[in-house]
Amino acid sequence: MAAAEPPEQRAAAxxxxxxxxxxxxxxxxxxxxxxxxxxxxxxxxxxxxxxxxPAEADGVLRRLEREVRYLPDERTKLHVFGKWHSIPRxxxxxxxxxxxxxxxxxxxxxxxxxxxxxxxxxxxxxxTGHNFNFVLINRYxxxxxxxxxxxxxxxxxxxxxxxxxxxxxxxxDFVFRHxxxxxxxxxxxxxxxxxxxxxxSLLLMxxxxxxxxxxxxxxxxxxLSPRINLTFRKVMAIDK
Ligand SMILES: O=C(O)CCC(=O)C(=O)O
Ligand SMILES: [Mn+2]
Numbered sequence: 001m002a003a004a005e006p007p008e009q010r011a012a013a014x015x016x017x018x019x020x021x022x023x024x025x026x027x028x029x030x031x032x033x034x035x036x037x038x039x040x041x042x043x044x045x046x047x048x049x050x051x052x053x054p055a056e057a058d059g060v061l062r063r064l065e066r067e068v069r070y071l072p073d074e075r076t077k078l079h080v081f082g083k084w085h086s087i088p089r090x091x092x093x094x095x096x097x098x099x100x101x102x103x104x105x106x107x108x109x110x111x112x113x114x115x116x117x118x119x120x121x122x123x124x125x126x127x128t129g130h131n132f133n134f135v136l137i138n139r140y141x142x143x144x145x146x147x148x149x150x151x152x153x154x155x156x157x158x159x160x161x162x163x164x165x166x167x168x169x170x171x172x173d174f175v176f177r178h179x180x181x182x183x184x185x186x187x188x189x190x191x192x193x194x195x196x197x198x199x200x201s202l203l204l205m206x207x208x209x210x211x212x213x214x215x216x217x218x219x220x221x222x223x224l225s226p227r228i229n230l231t232f233r234k235v236m237a238i239d240k
Contacts, residue, residue: 041193043212044176047204048195051123051166057200061168063116064228068092068137071108078104089145095134099235101156103136110134117230124164124232128204132164132232140172143223149177149214152205152231160207161234167197169227173220174203176213197229 036049052060070090077084094117095110125131152163174197178190
């Protein structure tokens with residue numbers, strides 16, 4: 001029988017399997033991808049995983065709270081049935097400089113990337129294999145802040161590209177509802193799918209999820225602490 005491998009040798013072999021060289025030739029660990037849960041339904045195709053451990057997620061949340069600059073309330077008001085309404089959350093947009101993005105009828109020019117957002121964006125890319133050029137950030141001060149049912153189907157999005165939704169802070173319910181199963185005159189009965197999006201988590205929404213399923217973050221009165229959500233998107237540069 002072969003002698004058991006000493007633990008240091010085992011650790012070194014494992015590190016070599018998951019390591020790479022940085023720009024100066026030093027060895028940097030490349031982490032094995034964290035385990036992921038598949039969320040599937042009729043036209044629903046998502047992956048959910050923890051992207052940051054609790055201590056790292058705490059640090060990222062603190063940096064987001066210090067460094068993200070939110071748009072003033074007047075810039076994010078929505079025009080519904082002839083009246084302007086403040087949205088029940090704060091919003092910020094960051095991304096590559098040439099991009100423009102229209103969300104709920106309002107066009108945004110992104111702020112340039114900042115290091116904490118690059119850090120999250122790089123982690124998302126290393127785990128998903130996708131590079132994103134734009135992020136919409138929503139800050140919910142407590143469980144009264146929310147977002148209503150909608151699909152992420154803006155015309156500026158690269159067709160069939162996934163959306164990577166990263167959450168920090170309070171764990172909140174996130175509800176998917178099939179487009180044919182909404183309202184009193186629903187054509188079909190398809191059960192909604194509710195997920196709990198935890199601190200440091202990544203929900204990757206893949207095509208065709210946003211064609212068939214609406215999503216929302218409902219009010220949860222018992223939630224007393226803030227949550228920050230970042231949806232990384234691939235936006236097309238539109239020639240003017
Ligand atoms: O906060 C969330 O989890 C969802 C945000 C969202 O749906 C959006 O920004 O389009
Ligand atoms: Mn959305």
